[in-house]
Amino acid sequence: MPKKRILPYVLLGLINNKERLSGYQISQEFKNEVGDFWHASHSQIYPELARMKADGWVSDDESDNKSTYYIVTDQGSEILRNWMREPLDDNEELFSLKLYFIKDKSDPLLKDLITQELVLRKLKYQYLQERLKTVFTDDKKIKNNFGHYLILTRAIERERNHIQWLEDKL
Amino acid sequence: MPKKRILPYVLLGLINNKERLSGYQISQEFKNEVGDFWHASHSQIYPELARMKADGWVSDDESDNKSTYYIVTDQGSEILRNWMREPLDDNEELFSLKLYFIKDKSDPLLKDLITQELVLRKLKYQYLQERLKTVFTDDKKIKNNFGHYLILTRAIERERNHIQWLEDKL
DNA sequence: GTCCCCATGTAAAAAGTTACATGATTGT
DNA sequence: ACAATCATGTAACTTTTTACATGGGGAC
DSSP states (O other): OOOOOOHHHHHHHHHHHHSOEEHHHHHHHTTSGGGGTOOOOHHHHHHHHHHHHHTTSEEEETTOSSSOEEEEOHHHHHHHHHHHHSOOOSOTHHHHHHHHTOOOTTOHHHHHHHHHHHHHHHHHHHHHHHHHHHHOOSHHHHHHTHHHHHHHHHHHHHHHHHHHHHHHHO | OOOOOOHHHHHHHHHHHHSOEEHHHHHHHTTSGGGGTOOOOHHHHHHHHHHHHHTTSEEEETTOSSSOEEEEOHHHHHHHHHHHHSOOOSOTHHHHHHHHTOOOTTOHHHHHHHHHHHHHHHHHHHHHHHHHHHHOOSHHHHHHTHHHHHHHHHHHHHHHHHHHHHHHHO
């Protein structure tokens, strides 16, 4: 199966968050927090917006003349919602991305997302602990692959911290 | 300036870690911890190894006939060392990657890397706290962009945890 | 007047993924 | 025998980056 495109959903989510955005504003958005888990350059953004408009996901708000502002159409809103509801997969950025697109604290998707992520992270946590046990069986192994050992123990601590945060939020 | 290629250095580092690796083994390595911060498919790996051999970074260990095993040449070792010494830039995977390639606990690069990363992370931490103050000035802003608020506070907590770990290791 | 930011667009190149291909070996 | 894994390679395609291009507006 072909890899799922994420960019158009990201643009849709960003426009939806702010009600209305121009291509330029979207490129600026990637300098903020969302840039920590997704990025696109203006040469990707403009053609993508044109495609999305042609497909009826967005329409341009004609009220302005210096910039082309886009707003999410009803169809786009439906498409975004369906995408938000798709289960998380192995792409680790999807959780943050989808979370970022939730505007309202009472949105039922919020709890669902966190619950899903919690399952995935606990599995990863267990897997990493197994790895630690199987790869570093004695001190000599640690001594001879110290960077690997640090990365692995860091990953475990990171998961632990993340899991705790997720549980706090539930 | 053109973007720096990382793949050949990753392959060099992986081969260096294990002394000798085949293309197939490298593709398997990406299923382990290193896959958390870098990945390449076999269709990237094999041609890249051929280029690296042509450039004298690696040579193939003829002692085997079922697989082509590569070993790092003296020149490759020098190139890897120089790359390891280059300062960290805005690519956040570089720290983990380079750390993974440090075999010996007493390697002076280890302390240097952690110190560099600590500077970068503290800057990021301060920046994120500023963002929190400027973006979420009142409860209404939090209420209307709850996902964004969560992502930002999560990022701050993640940095805090990471900084603490880095300081522990120094 | 020159530099920087706003604003949009296309073209060319590089990087990365998926699909197509082939043959050996190992396990059941 | 059949399936799975080992092992390598190329071709086609998609995604992303960098470079090229243009024009308006405000600051100094």
